[in-house]
Amino acid sequence: MVQHKPYYQPATTLHGFFFHDEQICANTEYLPHRHPWGQLIVVKSGVLALNIARQRFLAPPTAAVWLPADMEHSCYNRRQASARTINFADRYCAELPREPCLIIIGSVFNAIADDFFARGLDTPRGKSDVRLCHVLLDQLRQAPRQKNYLPMSHDKLLLPILQALEQNPADNTRLAQWARRVYSTERTLARRCQKALGMTFGEWRQRLRFLHAVSLLEQGMSVQRVALEVGYSSSSALNVLFQHMAEKSPEGYRPRAFSAGVRAKKQDSDGHPRLSVAE
Incomplete structure (x- = not known):
């Protein structure tokens, strides 16, 4: 509500x-x-x-x-x-x-x-x-x-693509494939992205994934699962994205209490390290 x-x-x-x-x-x-x-x-x-x-x-x-x-x-x-x-x-x-x-x-x-x-x-x-x-x-x-972190465009070719990616940030469809779907060319779409969004298609998608990942991390979702949710095959790829976008690791966006709990799980009752599911 x-x-x-x-x-x-x-x-x-x-x-x-x-x-x-x-x-x-x-x-x-x-x-x-x-x-x-x-x-x-x-x-x-x-x-x-x-x-x-x-x-x-x-x-x-x-x-x-x-x-x-x-x-x-x-x-x-x-x-x-x-x-x-x-x-x-x-x-x-x-x-x-x-x-x-x-x-x-x-x-x-x-x-x-x-x-x-x-x-x-x-x-x-x-x-x-x-x-x-x-x-x-x-x-x-x-x-x-x-001007904006994640600009939008009402361009008739770009709008359906941007809306589809917002609905599913994990979509790894390449620009050339999108071009075929909207009956255009990769070069035309690349040019329109630069003109309408002020950035490349790849950078726009990175920013979208970063925003989506931040929201998921703050809900306590594990880094590995967030990586999969936004279209990456490993947590290391998500870490590269966060270092590029925010100069910090994804773990830094998780709730402090949850992160502390994960760290605590890394030791057993004798103080020896052990593996955690969240890893």
Whole structure:
């Protein structure tokens, strides 16, 4: 059953900055709305699915989606996720992107944000916090940007292919085979992918598999099984994908308690190592 959730509104925005930690249950929907402040949505776990100005944005963990002020958006998540929002009064947004995009935030930004959320702040407390908020702004202005993590296209040749892969990320059909199915050529499809998606067909499929794998890992599924679910024959292939996409292993996305349990199984009562089914 779909749950409708109202968006967060702060009690005060005296300094022009406020923060909110959002826990999103499975099958939660935020209906279309807009607000007069710019918003950076930083995904902490799960994959966030947003619709912004008729564009779809899928954001994996550590990704940050920039949402300009007064831009209509909505959100529907099939699975559980958590995110932080860092919000800026419109007067601070002049030098920030005027269109929604992904922003690659760095270690300085993350360290300041982690401190704010660790202290349970919803607004700055004192001049030093306000100064740190302006450092966040400077970091955002300089940060690399991407139009979208997993773009879609309504191209008549690409759309059925992309939709089929979303339904089954494990599908290993090659581009040449897809071309025959849609009565086109491999070269034509490759050219259209680059033009409409801004990347190759192979990279788009890798990103799709990464997003799908993250969701499965966070549900506690074993790395080997996740590899099979997204179309790889071994866990080592999935590890290569994660090193390329996130510079960390798939195990890092599994629930901590579950991972700790798996490690505990590797020793018997005498402290000797033993094999675990999850391996």
